[in-house]
Every structure is written in structure tokens, then in C-alpha cells.
Amino acid sequence: MAEQLSLFGEESTLFNTAVRRLLEMEFDRCLEVLERYRKLFPWGRKVDTEVEVAKFWKSKLDQVGWAQISPAEAERRYEVWVKFEETFDYPWRKDSIKEQLRVVFFAKLADGLEAGGHSGLPELPGGTPLGLIYLMAHRLDAAIDSLQTLIAAEPENSRAYGYLGDTYMLRGDPPMARLCYREAFVITPTKVDLPRLQDDGLKKRLDELIENEDHEGNSLAWFPVKAQLEGIFERRVFRDLEDLKHWLQRYLELSKVYNRNEDPALVPRLFYQAMVLSDNAPMMRFIKKVELSELRRKMKKWHPALFAKHMSLLEGRRTG
Secondary structure, three states: HHHHHHHHHHHHHHHHHHHHHHHHOOOOHHHHHHHHHHHOOOOOOOOOHHHHHHHHHHHHOOOOOOOHHHHHHHHHHHHHHHHHHOOOOOOOOOOOOHHHHHHHHHHHHHHHHHHHHOOOOOEEOOOOOOHHHHHHHHOOHHHHHHHHHHHHHOOOOHHHHHHHHHHHEEEEEEHHHHHHHHHHHHHOHHHHOOHHHHHHHHHHHHHHHHHHHEEEEEEEHHHHHHOOOHOOOOOOOOOHHHHHHHHHHHHHHHHHHHHHHHHHHHHHHHHHHHHHHHOOOHHHHHOOOHHHHHHHHHHHHOHHHHHHHHHHHHHHHHOO
């Protein structure tokens, strides 16, 4: 019995050595250990996935340096990682070898960029936010700092807002994460990196909405409206008249574009912007450019059911 236990112990030791080599990104040595494992323990665990992962990276990045990495090279390696995700059916279980490799890979990438003096760069040459590199390495404070810098320079960057939401969710701050997600989906929902979304509740509701396709195929575009009406996203309340005027200007500019061609793709965003103004009805009396009654008439025309739900919520707040 002692000999049998020793044999099982040797099997685990050899397998763990292979995993360690893989996480150290020593792909040749990893494959050597895995081949030895297969020969010695044909009855042991299946290691096909580990072999395929090691072969993938050996073919892509074998013998590359990590000491100093240029932004262009970092972008290239990120693109290889995306290919890896596509090849191995991302997303994965949190405890999978692929998830462990993700943290190692991006930590090396971040270290290499920092060593090259590129830690202050908001984006890589292909548009990948540096904050995403930090997020994937689970360096959350650095990710927040970098993404906030990028958003300050590009306030309409919905991708950056989405990753900032992911970062706050992993940091254990769901309310702040939801505020970031709200901004991401309001700006350009199609640019939010949905596969990486860290908010399980938000992802579940998104999947339900997209599956139902209850808005003429524009489920993603209508998501900010529905999410806010359902309380998933916090209602937007203006702090002062300047905030209201800024939002109103955005609505009027989009209305001009819509009035020229009546593109139905603009309707969900118009509805959302109008809904926010309607939500702040008490402040609208200081504004002469738009009549609240006309605003709500348009909302009813654009989507009667969602307008009715909006008005019901307003009435509930007044009587509650």
C-alpha cells in the first residue's frame, strides 16, 4: 500500500511540475514533462488540454524576451492572447490552468511595458487600453488609475468605461461598477467587451434581453433604457443646472441628426436621453428650449411600452 501511495504521489508531483513549467512559460520543458507523464502514467489524468496550450504558445511566443516590451510588441502579444481565447473557447472556469496563465502572461506584459518606460501610456498603438493589461494581470489599482486617465482624455470611450466597471467589480465595489457599466452602455453598447463582463447579474439580464430580441433586433441598443427602468442601473439625477444644460445639448444635437434622416438606430439613444430629462422634470421648468410635454410625446411615439413604464415609475416616486 505504501508503494502505491508513493506512485500516486509521484504522478501528482510530475503533473504539478508540468503545470509549473507552463506557468513559467517554459513551453519546451513543459511538453517534455507532459510527454514523460503520459508514458509513466497512462492510467493517470488526461493532459490533452495542457499539451495543446503549451503547443499553442510554443508556436506563437517561444523564446521571446519579456525584460522590456515596446507598446507595438505589447499590442501584438495581446492580439495573440485574443487568438488563444478564441482557440480555447473563452470564458473559462476561474480555477482553470488557462485562467492562471492569463494572470502570469499579463503580469509579464505589464512588467515589460513598465521596464520600457511605458507605464503612463493610456493606450497601445492598436487602441487596447493599458488599463486592460493591468486588469488582466489583476493589478486593480493600476488598472483604475490608467483607465481613469484614458477616460479623462476620451470621455466617449465606452470600452474603457466597461473595463473600469470590470475592475471595480473585481475590487468588490458593485455600485461603482454599475455606474461605470451604465456609462459604457449609454455611450456605445456595441463597443463594450461583453465576454469579459465581470458582473454576473448584468450579464444574465443582457443574455435574456438579447435572446428575446424584443426590440426589433436592437436589444443591445435598448439595454440602457430597460436596465435603468428595472433598477439595474441607477437613475441619473443632475447635480445642478449646468449638468442639465449639458445633457440637454447632447439631446438636441442627436435630435438634429435624427431629424435629417430618421435613422431608427438612433431611437434607443434618443429615448434614453429624453428619459433622463423627463426623470429630472422639476429642473426642466428652468429650460425654455424644450417643452417637457413635447419630449414625452416623442418618447411615447418611439416606444409606447417603455414610455408607460417610465411614467409609472415617475408616478410611484411622486406618491411614494
